Amino acid sequence: MADIEIKNMVKLFTVLLLSEKEQYGYEIMKEVEKKTGKKVSPGQIYPFLKQLKKYDYVETKGRAERDKQAYYLTPEGRKFVARLSDKFGDMFAIAIKPKLTMCAHCSCEIYKGGYKERINGRLLSFCCENCAKGYRMLNTQ
Ligand SMILES: [Zn+2]
Structure with missing residues (x-):
């Protein structure tokens, strides 16, 4: 199975946020909006989270409704973030600047x-x- 491709900032920020701490989908949405300055829809976040979960990069806890589930990175997910960090280099450093x-x-x-x-x-x-x-x-x- 080929690795997940990160082709836009929304996806990049989503994994970055998850690498900081566990997050709810709506928290990710709000934060990504703040970071990109653009409106982010659930359709940009939840299918991607689902994909991450399919790859066993994230796990969820909490109730079944999607807004009640917290997502967190698995050890495999952390390795994925490390691979991204190698690939994106500077862009990564900028994205995680102190806030x-x-x-x-x-x-x-x-x-x-x-x-x-x-x-x-x-x-x-x-x-x-x-x-x-x-x-x-x-x-x-
Ligand atoms: Zn508070």
């Missing part, structure tokens, strides 16, 4: 301050304590 910190729960941008908490061994940034609480409830058993 504002985002709340790990609601994805809003944290301009200053915010709230940090260690959850599941990772120090995460949140916009407020309530988001940290929400995140903790969703991500710990």
Whole structure:
């Protein structure tokens, strides 16, 4: 099976975002819109996520409805991103340039301050304590 071809920025950003942390499809859509400055439709995101899943590059967790599923990279997916990184080089470096910190729960941008908490061994940034609480409830058993 030939590897997935990354032929546009939407796909490139999608895998980049997934390489940072697990994401919901709509979060990817919003972020890609922000990064490209263009409107992104579900039709540009979900079929690609489905393709990534078919290749075992991503796994999903959460409920079956597509908006309730979080996508995350598998070890194979990480290798795929590494291959892309070799191929795209500079473009990759530019795409992942430093950016504002985002709340790990609601994805809003944290301009200053915010709230940090260690959850599941990772120090995460949140916009407020309530988001940290929400995140903790969703991500710990
Ligand atoms: Zn928040």
